[in-house]
Amino acid sequence: MTRTEEFEELRPLLFSIAYRILGSVAEAEDAVQESWLRWQASETEVASAKSYLSAVVTRVSIDVLRSARVRREAYVGPWFPEPLLTDPYEDPERSAELADSLSMAALLLLERLTPLERAVFVLREVFGFDFPAVAAAVGRSEAACRKLATRARHHMDSGRPRFEADRRERDELAERFFDAFREGDVDALTEMLAADVQLVGDSGGKAPQWRGGGVSGADTVVRLLVTLVAPFVRIGGVVERHEVNGQPGAIFRDRDGRVVNTWTLDVVDGRIQTIRAVVNPDKLGHVGPVADAWETVRETYRARRDRGDEG
Known part of the structure; x- marks a missing residue:
């Protein structure tokens, strides 16, 4: 499989990671494109394209989020994520969980987290990456990522309503x-x-x-x-x-x-x-x-x- 074919196969996952970190369709698409450009420019052979590209799109998204948060502080009126009609990443076994993590309420709760907490939560809790992969993606130790994940889960759980409808x-x-x-x-x-x-x-x-x-x-x-x-x-x-x-x-x-x-x-x-x-x-x-x-x-x-x- 060529790099282009591998990338296109992974594009839905990469967009879905970036959108949940950024809450913006346009910024998520830009992050995915930047990840492709970086991979194209790299001569490094990687053992797993999924791990490599997920790490790249996560780092790009963290950088974008840090600057976006400054803009959002000056935003006029309430700020909501950009509406997403269809999540391109399909996993029938986890479709309900993936849909819940896309909700406006969930994305607004994610806004309360630091960029690193948000990235760790998305990778670990939403997409099920193991801690070595999460640590590699965000550039922190596994122990630090476990602490970030615990804090993020606490913030998310405390903000969710007790009786959500099925x-x-x-x-x-x-x-x-x-x-x-x-x-x-x-x-x-x-x-x-x-x-x-x-x-x-x-x-x-x-x-x-x-x-x-x-x-x-x-x-x-x-x-x-x-x-x-x-x-x-x-x-x-x-x-x-x-x-x-x-x-x-x-x-x-x-x-x-x-x-x-x-x-x-x-x-x-x-x-x-x-x-x-x-x-x-x-x-x-x-x-x-x-x-x-x-x-x-x-x-x-x-x-x-x-x-x-x-x-």
């Missing part, structure tokens, strides 16, 4: 939610939302956003949802159910099929706890052609006003 329950609830959402069914929506539900958006200051980044409370969230869905549909908007980051979610498109935003739903204890909307156009280009969100919102409000829906 996948079937979650998907069934999401289907009922989006049906009720399209129909503007206040009672059904209220029943499915947690009392303290949050609707939070990531616009980066580049798209319309709720004041403070979001709204909370079932009554407030339902009122907002019902107020906007009917006029959005009237102007040709489409709510397309789609799994996003391994979670039930949706892609909102304008009349021309361009992406307005993506939503993901966090389901805890049988109710929707958080709705996360990614609206920043810089984070949506890989999903498809991006709409002018400002114009879409203006048109939605005009349609609402013209039909006298403001009350």
